[in-house]
Amino acid sequence: MAERSAFSGGDQEYLRNVQYADGTKLDARAHLHLTYSSSSESFPQFEAGLIDWPTDGTVLECGSGTGLFWNNGQAPRSLAITLTDLSPGMVAEAVACAEANGFSAIDSDACDVQELPFEDATFDIVVANHMLYHVPDPDRAVAELARVMSDDGVLLAGTNGYGHMGELNDAIADVWGTAAEGLYEVFGIDTGEARLREQFSSVAWHAYDNDLLVTEPADAVAYGLSFPPGETATAAEQAAFARAIERRFVDGALRIRTRAGAFVCREPRGRF
Numbered sequence: 001m002a003e004r005s006a007f008s009g010g011d012q013e014y015l016r017n018v019q020y021a022d023g024t025k026l027d028a029r030a031h032l033h034l035t036y037s038s039s040s041e042s043f044p045q046f047e048a049g050l051i052d053w054p055t056d057g058t059v060l061e062c063g064s065g066t067g068l069f070w071n072n073g074q075a076p077r078s079l080a081i082t083l084t085d086l087s088p089g090m091v092a093e094a095v096a097c098a099e100a101n102g103f104s105a106i107d108s109d110a111c112d113v114q115e116l117p118f119e120d121a122t123f124d125i126v127v128a129n130h131m132l133y134h135v136p137d138p139d140r141a142v143a144e145l146a147r148v149m150s151d152d153g154v155l156l157a158g159t160n161g162y163g164h165m166g167e168l169n170d171a172i173a174d175v176w177g178t179a180a181e182g183l184y185e186v187f188g189i190d191t192g193e194a195r196l197r198e199q200f201s202s203v204a205w206h207a208y209d210n211d212l213l214v215t216e217p218a219d220a221v222a223y224g225l226s227f228p229p230g231e232t233a234t235a236a237e238q239a240a241f242a243r244a245i246e247r248r249f250v251d252g253a254l255r256i257r258t259r260a261g262a263f264v265c266r267e268p269r270g271r272f
């Protein structure tokens with residue numbers, strides 16, 4: 001594997017204190033997905049629909065970010081949920097989001113998924129969305145997710161793969177000559193399953209089909225400037241990136257292909 005960039009797990013201080021100190025940069029990316037989705041259901045709705053939810057049960061989310069997952073209609077509001085993230089700022093935003101969505105039995109902790117401060121077999125459902133590609137040792141993280149899951153529990157692990165946001169990455173490459181596909185070498189659609197199968201006997205992939213139909217160039221520009229290399233762009237680079245986005249618009253719109261979905265994992269190994 002190529003040397004890790006700061007964004008793909010090479011620098012946890014950067015992830016905790018800069019990129020994800022609060023939800024601002026992630027919000028720019030979420031805004032593009034939420035505003036221009038062509039799917040009738042949001043990613044949280046799609047993913048929550050992949051499993052049967054117990055009325056009473058315990059759920060752990062790792063790498064919660066701003067808590068967008070809890071904006072789904074399927075998870076019973078009676079669940080006891082524990083929200084965790086490497087960044088304390090993100091944990092606070094996730095708790096607020098879950099409360100706003102009607103959850104009240106909420107615990108939270110700022111912690112690293114590679115070293116979870118929970119007993120073995122504690123949770124009925126474990127959620128780790130779009131975060132394992134930021135982790136220095138994804139195998140250790142997956143082992144931790146399996147360890148804290150109950151024998152008959154389930155893990156939801158959402159991720160993306162090579163080609164995700166291809167048109168936007170092409171515009172990034174026009175300016176900087178590289179795009180952030182390194183994430184998917186760490187943990188993506190094509191690389192995650194083997195890591196998960198080390199820890200779970202049952203691993204099933206579910207694709208989320210959802211191209212984006214963007215009509216406002218500034219929203220795509222904000223997305224591209226929210227992470228490296230655009231995150232530290234000079235004014236000249238920002239202008240060049242805006243031009244690279246604008247010239248891809250055809251008849252007032254830019255179609256951006258996505259490649260996303262979720263792994264549903266059961267039967268943690270070594271228990272049966």
Ligand SMILES: C[S@@+](CC[C@H](N)C(=O)[O-])C[C@H]1O[C@@H](n2cnc3c(N)ncnc32)[C@H](O)[C@@H]1O
Pocket residue numbers: 015016020026062063064065066067068069084085086087090111112113114128129130131134135136
């Ligand atoms: C791309 S965001 C995803 C947020 C949320 N799960 C979602 O899908 O909207 C990645 C999140 O993982 C967190 N994260 C990164 N490395 C982590 C680690 N080692 N342990 C726990 N959380 C981590 C970041 O702070 C960030 O909030």
